[in-house]
Amino acid sequence: MRITVLAGGIGAARFLRGLLAAAPEATITVIGNTADDITLSGLRVCPDLDSVMYTLGGGSNEEQGWGRAGESFRIRDELAAYGAGPSWFALGDLDFATHILRSQLLAEGRPLSEVTRILCDRWQPGIRLLPMSDDRVETQVKIDSGLIHFQEWWVRLHAAVPAEAIIPVGADAAAPGPGVLEAIAEADFVLFPPSNPVVSIGPILAVPGIRAAVEAKTVVGVSGIIGGAPVRGMADACLTAIGVETTAAAVAAHYGAGLIDGWLIDEQDKAAVEKALDDDPALFGIAVRALPLYMRDVPSSAAIAQAAIDLAKELTP
Amino acid sequence: MRITVLAGGIGAARFLRGLLAAAPEATITVIGNTADDITLSGLRVCPDLDSVMYTLGGGSNEEQGWGRAGESFRIRDELAAYGAGPSWFALGDLDFATHILRSQLLAEGRPLSEVTRILCDRWQPGIRLLPMSDDRVETQVKIDSGLIHFQEWWVRLHAAVPAEAIIPVGADAAAPGPGVLEAIAEADFVLFPPSNPVVSIGPILAVPGIRAAVEAKTVVGVSGIIGGAPVRGMADACLTAIGVETTAAAVAAHYGAGLIDGWLIDEQDKAAVEKALDDDPALFGIAVRALPLYMRDVPSSAAIAQAAIDLAKELTP
Numbered sequence A, B: 001m002r003i004t005v006l007a008g009g010i011g012a013a014r015f016l017r018g019l020l021a022a023a024p025e026a027t028i029t030v031i032g033n034t035a036d037d038i039t040l041s042g043l044r045v046c047p048d049l050d051s052v053m054y055t056l057g058g059g060s061n062e063e064q065g066w067g068r069a070g071e072s073f074r075i076r077d078e079l080a081a082y083g084a085g086p087s088w089f090a091l092g093d094l095d096f097a098t099h100i101l102r103s104q105l106l107a108e109g110r111p112l113s114e115v116t117r118i119l120c121d122r123w124q125p126g127i128r129l130l131p132m133s134d135d136r137v138e139t140q141v142k143i144d145s146g147l148i149h150f151q152e153w154w155v156r157l158h159a160a161v162p163a164e165a166i167i168p169v170g171a172d173a174a175a176p177g178p179g180v181l182e183a184i185a186e187a188d189f190v191l192f193p194p195s196n197p198v199v200s201i202g203p204i205l206a207v208p209g210i211r212a213a214v215e216a217k218t219v220v221g222v223s224g225i226i227g228g229a230p231v232r233g234m235a236d237a238c239l240t241a242i243g244v245e246t247t248a249a250a251v252a253a254h255y256g257a258g259l260i261d262g263w264l265i266d267e268q269d270k271a272a273v274e275k276a277l278d279d280d281p282a283l284f285g286i287a288v289r290a291l292p293l294y295m296r297d298v299p300s301s302a303a304i305a306q307a308a309i310d311l312a313k314e315l316t317p
Helices: A010-022 A047-056 A074-081 A093-107 A112-123 A150-156 A180-186 A197-206 A210-215 A235-241 A248-255 A267-279 A298-315 B010-022 B047-056 B074-081 B093-107 B112-123 B150-156 B180-186 B197-206 B210-215 B235-241 B248-255 B267-279 B298-315
Strands: A002-007 A027-032 A038-040 A043-045 A128-131 A138-143 A146-149 A165-169 A189-192 A219-222 A262-266 A287-291 B002-007 B027-032 B038-040 B043-045 B128-131 B138-143 B146-149 B165-169 B189-192 B219-222 B262-266 B287-291
Touching (some): A002 A010, A002 A180, A002 A197, A010 A027, A010 A047, A027 A047, A027 A180, A047 A112, A047 A128, A093 A112, A093 B074, A112 A128, A138 A150, A165 A197, A165 A235, A189 A298, A197 A235, A197 A248, A219 A298, A235 A248, A248 A267, A262 A298, A267 A287, B002 B010, B002 B180, B002 B197, B010 B047, B010 B298, B027 B047, B027 B180, B043 B093, B047 B112, B047 B128, B093 B112, B112 B128, B128 B180, B146 B150, B165 B197, B165 B235, B189 B298, B197 B235, B197 B248, B219 B298, B248 B267, B262 B267
Parallel strands (some): A219 A262, A262 A287, B002 B027, B002 B189, B027 B128, B189 B219
Antiparallel strands (some): A038 A043, A138 A165
């Protein structure tokens, strides 16, 4: 079984851990969002790729949900003593090592896809991790005072300043990374984890060629919205910016029946989604299944992944 | 009183600490060797500048003699887990922060002199630290198998492989850093700490314009050779490479009476140097003073610095 997954950061990483438990025999390719990558202290940081790599490689901080286990912050404190470094983005010492090596390899002229493979050689995440593109794509958020990097809006401003628009700058000129289109074409089906539809899945689909490749496959998505609120993160602020309601049904309609074939929702959203299925033409043709969607641990994540696999198999001609 | 000092790393840093204690009212400018700078893990490391900055700023590891106090090595271990990073050059986590910030500032297009000023803003070393040049100069060592970076010969090979030549590559095309020639011209006198004459003082003097500026001043040097051996480091291997004996007299003759006016030697070398003064024309005109030259602590370093000041004043017309 070949499964290809479009992935943001932590939500995707937890879903993938469940997927690996549910389908240990599957060949899983993960196409990672790189549009929230950022250069900090002169080093290239890829939060989504690293969240997947660390989590599946057994190196993540489970309590915190991001970053490395056993992390320390001596470099951050040193940079602060120099009056330097972003105070709003805390990179740990262990994490810094990853960014130092990545930046060194990129400066040597290696594409991000090759660098990611080198980093994954250590972590052995059990999946093949492909950046969506080797070209630079950067999500920028339009706020009252102008355009800012997504991370600045998300982390520094806690997404509390209203976004007028969210733009994956550079996506239209980016090429899919090596192996990306092939991984989609060769997959038995494609899964969307409960990642942010606007700033995680959105930029991947915005790279020319990827959306069309995904549309040609059976796709099952997992709602990241439960009971009208994002399970984690501030996806509601992103959805509002693009005029989409923060409901499981509205996110499914945003993807649309042309893209997704199946949609997993939480049981508490069942009545609302069933009503929407009758009313909203954008949902016609999407098979919906309701189940408990909170990923509390590996077994609960594996149950969700198994449901996604089952629905994808059911929907595959 | 204006004193300008040509400086290598640790020996110079300890001498400078003595000089600050002996002459707290003096305006001291330090022209630092940058020819043993190296790029490691993609980051620019300036060992001599940092040794001076950390030591005078109170941040050095006193027992070890180099690096930062309270240092840890988590990043080195992480890089090793990735199969990366030079195993032969141990950069600590706190030290890494300096190199990260320096590299970021250099990448922004700032010259090393400005970057050094920014780093020193934190450390307040009590002296003005000027890189000898903003241009890249790199000491390379010719060994049997070819040219290698000085640090590779010094640190990785422990200078145990015979050097056929030691070459400050790029020095002939380098320009003195901003303020360097002025600091020499405006000084009441110039001091050479007991730094390595071949790879610390030598590259500074090899930058066009610096030697002539120094020759025009009263110069007092401190021998780094005591009893036929370097006090620390492996200066003998460097001296052998350029055909100079490892004696206090031979190093003075290497600098020559055209460059230095006074020379401080250890008491145990007094008889040998006095004999050489009668025999070697290169020493004619150099005023020699013998005193205890081991820099055990700040008072012993201050006594040496005071003797250098006294001799320089005596020799200044």
